[in-house]
Amino acid sequence: xxxxxxxxxxxxxxxxxxxxxxxxxxxxxxxxxxxxxxxxxxxxxxxxxxxxxxxxxxxxxxxxxxxxxxxxxxxxxxxxxxxxxxxxxxxxxxxxxxxxxxxxxxxxxxxxxxxxxxxxxxxxxxxxxxxxxxxxxxxxxxxxxxxxxxxxxxxxxxxxxxxxxxxxxxxxxxxxxxxxxxxxxxxxxxxxxxxxxxxxxxxxxxxxxxxxxxxxxxxxxxxxxxxxxxxxxxxxxxxxxxxxxxxxxxxxxxxxxxxxxxxxxxxxxxxxxxxxxxxxxxxxxx
Numbered sequence: 001x002x003x004x005x006x007x008x009x010x011x012x013x014x015x016x017x018x019x020x021x022x023x024x025x026x027x028x029x030x031x032x033x034x035x036x037x038x039x040x041x042x043x044x045x046x047x048x049x050x051x052x053x054x055x056x057x058x059x060x061x062x063x064x065x066x067x068x069x070x071x072x073x074x075x076x077x078x079x080x081x082x083x084x085x086x087x088x089x090x091x092x093x094x095x096x097x098x099x100x101x102x103x104x105x106x107x108x109x110x111x112x113x114x115x116x117x118x119x120x121x122x123x124x125x126x127x128x129x130x131x132x133x134x135x136x137x138x139x140x141x142x143x144x145x146x147x148x149x150x151x152x153x154x155x156x157x158x159x160x161x162x163x164x165x166x167x168x169x170x171x172x173x174x175x176x177x178x179x180x181x182x183x184x185x186x187x188x189x190x191x192x193x194x195x196x197x198x199x200x201x202x203x204x205x206x207x208x209x210x211x212x213x214x215x216x217x218x219x220x221x222x223x224x225x226x227x228x229x230x231x232x233x234x235x236x237x238x239x240x241x242x243x244x245x246x247x248x249x250x251x252x253x254x255x256x257x258x259x260x261x262x263x264x265x266x267x268x269x270x271x272x273x274x275x276x277x278x279x280x281x282x283x284x285x286x
């Protein structure tokens with residue numbers, strides 16, 4: 001996310017109230033540093049997560065390319081010092097070693113680490129869990145998600161990986177597990193799959209880079225919440241395409257009681273500080 005995404009402001013769209021997502025009067029204020037208990041395992045996270053995978057593909061991301069090892073580690077530590085203790089990573093982003101570097105200055109038990117895997121078979125999943133923990137420098141991983149589900153029948157394709165993650169949870173290697181979804185069909189499958197404890201779902205007021213229009217996606221998220229699943233929002237700023245509507249996008253996600261927390265990628269401490277401040281201001285209205 002670029003600096004201008006944080007520096008431009010906009011008012012709430014005129015149709016917001018009639019669209020049904022304006023917060024109810026008297027709702028509790030929300031802040032970036034709120035402590036949230038996520039899903040049936042009640043894993044504690046901050047409401048805001050620090051994403052490390054903007055344009056993340058092929059083992060790198062904007063954060064790794066632009067900040068380098070020390071720069072990204074220092075940014076993660078800066079978030080921790082301000083109470084943003086939820087770190088979002090993935091094998092695809094190549095960010096595990098950056099989190100490991102950040103952990104040199106942060107107590108492991110004080111942060112929640114999420115990562116994602118493309119493993120499908122049991123053998124692939126076991127290998128990934130061993131490698132991920134070595135790369136992260138930790139004995140356990142708080143949240144592991146199957147990355148980027150796009151087909152309706154993903155539980156059949158991923159059965160081996162799912163079984164290993166369930167076993168890993170029983171052994172304390174993983175605290176909770178779930179999926180990230182990139183189609184409406186995959187999202188609906190996740191809603192009715194008991195194995196899914198946490199879902200990473202694309203949500204913003206404009207329907208940009210989402211699986212369907214906001215109200216359709218929210219209807220599926222409500223089903224997930226009724227089933228006791230934890231919901232992490234992503235693409236809050238539409239992969240940067242809502243850079244001129246930052247306040248509107250934040251108001252929208254903060255107003256959704258069915259979204260437990262959300263992740264946004266930062267590329268500087270200025271961006272981090274600006275967003276924490278915006279949430280502090282906008283969260284008073286939710």
